[in-house]
Amino acid sequence: MSEAEPLLRIEGLTKAYPGVVANSDVSFSVGPGRVHALLGENGAGKSTLVKMIYGLVRPDAGRMQLNGAPYAPPNPNAARASGVAMVFQHFSLFDALDVAENVALGMENPPPRRALAQRIREVSQAYGLPLDPARTVGDLSAGERQRVEIVRCLLQSPKLLIMDEPTSVLTPQEVEILFATLRQLAAEGTAILYISHKLEEIRSLCDGATILRLGKVVANCTPAEVSARELAEMMVGQTLITPTRAAAEGGKVVLEVSGLSLRPATPFGTSLKDIGFSVRAGEVLGIGGVAGNGQDELLAVLSGEAPVAAGAVRVDGRDVGALGPVERRRLGLLAAPEERLGHAAAPDMSLTENAMLTGSGRMGLETRGFLDWRKARVFAERIIAEFDVRTPGPSHAARSLSGGNLQKFVIGREILQEPRVLVVNQPTWGVDASAAASIRQALLDLAARGAAIVVISQDLDELMEISDRFCALNEGRLSPPRPAKGLSVEEIGLMLGGAHDLEAAHGTA
Amino acid sequence: MDLSVISPAVLLASLMVAATPILLAAIGELVCEKSGVLNLGVEGMMITGAICGFAMAVETGSPLVGFLGAAAGGALLALLFGVLTQLLLANQVASGLALTLFGIGISALIGQGYRGVKPPPTTRLDLGPLSEIPFLGRLLFSHDWVVYFGLALTLGVWLFLRYSRAGLVLRAVGESHDAAHALGYKVVAIRFAAIAFGGACAGLGGAYLSLVRVPQWTDGMTAGAGWIALAIVVFGSWRPGRILLGAYLFGGMTVLQLNLQAAQLPVPVEVLSMSPFVLTIVVLVIMSAGRGRASTAAPAMLGRVFHASS
Numbered sequence: 001m002s003e004a005e006p007l008l009r010i011e012g013l014t015k016a017y018p019g020v021v022a023n024s025d026v027s028f029s030v031g032p033g034r035v036h037a038l039l040g041e042n043g044a045g046k047s048t049l050v051k052m053i054y055g056l057v058r059p060d061a062g063r064m065q066l067n068g069a070p071y072a073p074p075n076p077n078a079a080r081a082s083g084v085a086m087v088f089q090h091f092s093l094f095d096a097l098d099v100a101e102n103v104a105l106g107m108e109n110p111p112p113r114r115a116l117a118q119r120i121r122e123v124s125q126a127y128g129l130p131l132d133p134a135r136t137v138g139d140l141s142a143g144e145r146q147r148v149e150i151v152r153c154l155l156q157s158p159k160l161l162i163m164d165e166p167t168s169v170l171t172p173q174e175v176e177i178l179f180a181t182l183r184q185l186a187a188e189g190t191a192i193l194y195i196s197h198k199l200e201e202i203r204s205l206c207d208g209a210t211i212l213r214l215g216k217v218v219a220n221c222t223p224a225e226v227s228a229r230e231l232a233e234m235m236v237g238q239t240l241i242t243p244t245r246a247a248a249e250g251g252k253v254v255l256e257v258s259g260l261s262l263r264p265a266t267p268f269g270t271s272l273k274d275i276g277f278s279v280r281a282g283e284v285l286g287i288g289g290v291a292g293n294g295q296d297e298l299l300a301v302l303s304g305e306a307p308v309a310a311g312a313v314r315v316d317g318r319d320v321g322a323l324g325p326v327e328r329r330r331l332g333l334l335a336a337p338e339e340r341l342g343h344a345a346a347p348d349m350s351l352t353e354n355a356m357l358t359g360s361g362r363m364g365l366e367t368r369g370f371l372d373w374r375k376a377r378v379f380a381e382r383i384i385a386e387f388d389v390r391t392p393g394p395s396h397a398a399r400s401l402s403g404g405n406l407q408k409f410v411i412g413r414e415i416l417q418e419p420r421v422l423v424v425n426q427p428t429w430g431v432d433a434s435a436a437a438s439i440r441q442a443l444l445d446l447a448a449r450g451a452a453i454v455v456i457s458q459d460l461d462e463l464m465e466i467s468d469r470f471c472a473l474n475e476g477r478l479s480p481p482r483p484a485k486g487l488s489v490e491e492i493g494l495m496l497g498g499a500h501d502l503e504a505a506h507g508t509a
Numbered sequence: 510m511d512l513s514v515i516s517p518a519v520l521l522a523s524l525m526v527a528a529t530p531i532l533l534a535a536i537g538e539l540v541c542e543k544s545g546v547l548n549l550g551v552e553g554m555m556i557t558g559a560i561c562g563f564a565m566a567v568e569t570g571s572p573l574v575g576f577l578g579a580a581a582g583g584a585l586l587a588l589l590f591g592v593l594t595q596l597l598l599a600n601q602v603a604s605g606l607a608l609t610l611f612g613i614g615i616s617a618l619i620g621q622g623y624r625g626v627k628p629p630p631t632t633r634l635d636l637g638p639l640s641e642i643p644f645l646g647r648l649l650f651s652h653d654w655v656v657y658f659g660l661a662l663t664l665g666v667w668l669f670l671r672y673s674r675a676g677l678v679l680r681a682v683g684e685s686h687d688a689a690h691a692l693g694y695k696v697v698a699i700r701f702a703a704i705a706f707g708g709a710c711a712g713l714g715g716a717y718l719s720l721v722r723v724p725q726w727t728d729g730m731t732a733g734a735g736w737i738a739l740a741i742v743v744f745g746s747w748r749p750g751r752i753l754l755g756a757y758l759f760g761g762m763t764v765l766q767l768n769l770q771a772a773q774l775p776v777p778v779e780v781l782s783m784s785p786f787v788l789t790i791v792v793l794v795i796m797s798a799g800r801g802r803a804s805t806a807a808p809a810m811l812g813r814v815f816h817a818s819s
Contacts, residue, residue: 056691076693092688094681096809105681106692110674 005068007032007191008053008160013062015048021215022048026062028210028217030160035182035192037202037223039235040212041404041432046195049212050162053193054086055079067159080108085153086162087146095138099148102137106152124151127181141292143174150181161185162193167201170290172460172493179205197432198461199228213237236434251281254452255302255333255421256314262297262306270294272301275478277471279421279452284443286467286484287456289496294476295425295456296338302423302454303335304328315421329361332420336410338429338456340403344410347399351391354398355380355413362417379416387412388438404431411439415446422446425456440466460492472496515768518647521761525652526722528760529659530555530714530731534738535745535752536659536666537710541587542742543670544703545683545810549605550590551711552735553612558583558712559719560616563628563726566716572631576655576716583712584705586612591704594814595697601812613729623726631655631721655717660753662710667749679703683808686815696815711735737786744793746806751796759789 006029013026023045030036038046051057053064055073064071066082073079076086093102100117104110111119117133124131129147137148146166153161163182167175182192182205196202202209203223211219211234219234255278262272272294279285289295300306302313304325312321315333323331337343345354356376360366365376380394387408391401398406411427427443428436444466447453456473457463463470464484471481472495479495534551541548548554561582566575590608593599631653639650670676679699682689686696718734719726737759745751762785770781797806 055693076691080693088691092685092691094684094688096684096806097677097681101677101681104674104677105689105694 006030006065007034007067008071008193009065010053011063011065013049013052013059013064015045015052015057015059023052023059023212024215026212026215026217028220030191030193030208032159032191033186033189034208035186035194035206037206037209038193038195038212039199039202039209039231041235041434044212044235044432045215046212047164050086050164050193050195053079053160054084054162077108080106080156083157083159084162085156085158085160086164087149087153087166088164093137093145093148096136098134098136099131099140100133102148103133103152103155107156119155120151123154127151127154127184128177129181141290143170143290146170146178150178154185158190160191160193162195164195165197166194167196167198172489172496174290175201197436199223199231199433200461202231203228211235232433235432238434251283251450253278254281254316255279255454256317257302258312258314260301260308260312262301262308264297270297270476272297273476275476277478277481279454281450281452282447283468284447284453284455284466285481286463286470287454287473287478288460288463288470288492289456289458289473291458293473295458295473297476298473299335299337299423299425299456302333303337304333326361329358329417332362333423334358334362334414334417334419334421335423336414336425336427338425340406340410341399345398345406348397350397351384351389351394351401351409352377352380354409355383355394358413359417362419383409383412383416386416387442388435403429404435407431408435408439411442415442418449419446419451421452421454423454423456426458427455428457428459428462436462460489464492470495515765515772518644520764520768521648522651523764524757524761525648525656526760527763528756529656530717530722531734531738531741531759532659532663532753532756533655533714533717534711534735535741535756536663536749537707537714538738538742539745539747539749539752540666540670540679540710541703541707542811543683543747543808544679544700545686545808545813545815546594546700546704546707547601547605547812548587548590548608548704548707549602549739550586550608550612550735551707551739552731552733553609554583554586554708554711555612555715555718555735555738556616556729556731557586557612558715559730560620560623560715560726561712562716563623563626563719564619566628566720567623567626570629572629572720575628575720576713579712579716580709581712583715584709587704587708587711588701590708591701595700595704598814598816601814609735617728620726620728626726628720628724628726630724653721655713655721658713663749663753670749680808683810686810686813690815690817696817700815711738714738733786737789740790741793743807744790744797746797747808748806751793755789755793758792759785762788 009029011027013023015023026049040046048057052059055076055078071082073082100113100120103120104116110116120131120133124147129151131147131151137145166178170178186192194206206223209221209223210217213235223231258276260272260275264271270293277285301308304323308321310321311319314320315331320328320331320333341347346357352373356365356371359379363379365372365379377394383389384391384394389409390405401409411424414422427439431439440462443453455463455466467484469481470484470487472479474496534555538548538551558579562575562579565578566572586608590604593604594601633651634654636650640646670680678694682694682696682699690696715731718730723730741752741755745755766781766784770778
């Protein structure tokens with residue numbers, strides 16, 4: 001980058017939390033109109049870094065400059081006033097409020113409601129992200145919700161736009177449109193700081209990249225000039241192993257689902273409509289789909305949280321429709337839900353306790369109704385060792401682990417129980433490349449040992465990598481499964497319902 | 510039995526008076542709950558307000574000072590709850606119940622010297638010729654200022670929540686405190702303000718009981734009014750209009766059953782006494798049982814502990 005003055009310059013930024021140094025002496029700069037990627041494993045310090053830029057966290061040391069002037073926002077309001085806007089990884093939206101109210105909450109001095117609604121329509125049209133200001137956010141799809149976030153930022157004409165993993169919930173078509181929007185913004189002079197685990201996206205979108213490992217800058221590069229593999233290896237600091245699998249012939253059908261319908265349990269849920277599929281021993285069935293199309297409900301039905309009609313779910317030919325999670329576990333049907341904190345794991349309980357929670361039956365952790373905590377601890381330690389969970393020990397609370405590490409723990413806990421059928425939802429959501437690869441490898445190994453596996457995911461690359469067959473979940477309906485080999489991205493996108501009502505950005509893209 | 514002694518105008522007029530304490534407390538609790546804080550201590554704050562207001566009015570001879578003192582007393586007690594739940598992250602349900610017990614106890618302590626004392630009268634607002642209008646004059650224009658204040662407060666809270674920026678932020682905090690925090694709003698400070706407002710309103714409601722409606726001090730004189738205010742907030746789907754309706758229903762039924770008792774209706778007194786509670790809850794349950802948005806109106810973060818750790 002040789003242009004005159006960088007828009008944002010960061011020098012020697014350091015932030016330490018008790019026990020960890022999140023950022024150590026981080027320096028880089030972003031010029032106006034540039035799209036700059038921030039890369040790193042989970043826990044490499046990307047989130048802390050952008051939180052400092054957005055004024056949510058104060059650095060311990062170091063300086064920031066915006067447009068050549070010193071920049072030290074005490075809070076997000078000040079950051080917004082200086083022209084910095086952020087799209088969060090976990091949406092910072094309010095379900096019960098409507099689009100206009102959500103937008104107004106993210107602005108310093110919002111205009112009166114009617115004028116604001118008008119502005120939302122204008123801006124969203126101009127960037128190809130149509131939105132109805134009066135709709136309640138809780139009723140929107142994940143893609144539309146992200147549009148709300150982006151439009152909220154755009155209305156403030158930001159000079160610097162920070163995006164934390166924006167594409168993880170979008171269909172390929174929606175990603176294309178988002179990229180067109182971002183390129184249009186960059187052409188208008190907005191600098192974009194882009195965080196993603198999807199290296200191919202970064203290669204096609206970003207002009208520059210800064211790679212963090214353990215809180216330190218380890219490399220700067222131009223993503224288009226290096227391969228995705230090289231990028232990943234720079235992040236991890238070691239050679240990456242692509243998941244491999246032995247070609248296995250399908251065994252007999254283990255999990256069979258037919259005529260499955262379910263009304264949603266929550267007001268913003270999706271109803272499942274006549275779902276049917278079967279999975280054989282040794283097979284991986286990938287279920288793709290944009291978030292909010294019934295994934296959570298499907299997982300709840302398979303795990304036993306939501307009881308269904310008799311005969312709708314069968315394991316080894318046995319009807320388990322009316323059985324709860326505990327009985328299903330006993331029969332070998334295990335599940336790992338998407339939400340790590342609060343669903344897959346109890347946040348304030350220790351890892352040992354969490355290991356006990358799902359493993360007590362299959363791992364023989366109880367004797368005559370009494371819990372054997374020593375055995376549970378050994379089990380937790382085995383998960384930690386075999387799945388490379390980074391934690392000081394099994395007595396630490398699940399909440400204290402980073403997202404990727406907890407995910408490894410949760411998936412490892414189920415895999416080590418040697419299930420007949422394993423259902424996982426978003427197994428590598430928010431997990432870095434090397435950890436994701438090891439989780440996928442573990443799933444494939446489990447399939448090779450004869451288990452039937454259902455992977456529900458929004459990451460299509462992941463599904464293509466590990467699935468034998470692929471089907472798409474769209475508004476609670478499941479498409480007929482197709483062999484995953486040979487499916488093109490466009491075909492998959494269409495199976496997922498395409499880009500809904502999106503259109504390409506107007507103007508120069 | 511003689512139903513002719515019941516005059517509709519007087520009945521409706523006293524309905525407004527009977528409803529006012531519950532309306533005040535419920536509107537305060539509404540604001541508190543909209544910010545995501547479940548304060549079950551309404552009963553305790555009401556009775557503390559009742560004795561603080563009573564004592565202040567007796568000592569100074571001015572009902573207005575009494576009401577101000579009641580609001581301050583209620584708010585002070587609510588702030589204690591705020592410190593427990595917002596700073597020390599205590600459980601809101603347990604803290605709220607404790608607050609009720611504490612309020613009942615401390616009010617009895619303060620009230621020891623005030624039993625049998627007569628408070629200075631709260632004067633009716635002089636609305637001149639308006640109160641001369643037949644029927645309507647007696648019904649609408651012959652009350653003390655607190656009744657009108659309660660109605661104005663309801664309207665004000667409705668406007669605040671629906672149309673003001675601050676009201677939007679308050680609702681946002683109650684809807685998702687994490688998102689609000691990420692956007693830079695001061696969740697704890699906003700909740701403290703809402704809690705204090707709720708306490709002040711409950712205190713006013715309590716003082717209306719001890720200074721106007723009864724008017725004297727007896728231990729435990731709120732007698733469940735705080736609990737019915739809490740119930741009205743929930744079954745009124747967190748909407749000011751429905752809360753007003755609920756409070757009037759309850760007040761109306763209370764007055765009516767007293768009149769019916771006086772008219773010697775051949776129904777056990779106990780059944781009549783519980784009729785306001787039953788009827789109010791039944792009507793509001795039916796109204797909020799419908800499908801759609803009404804049944805999901807609860808603030809999503811109601812009762813959840815917020816800690817700005819992430």
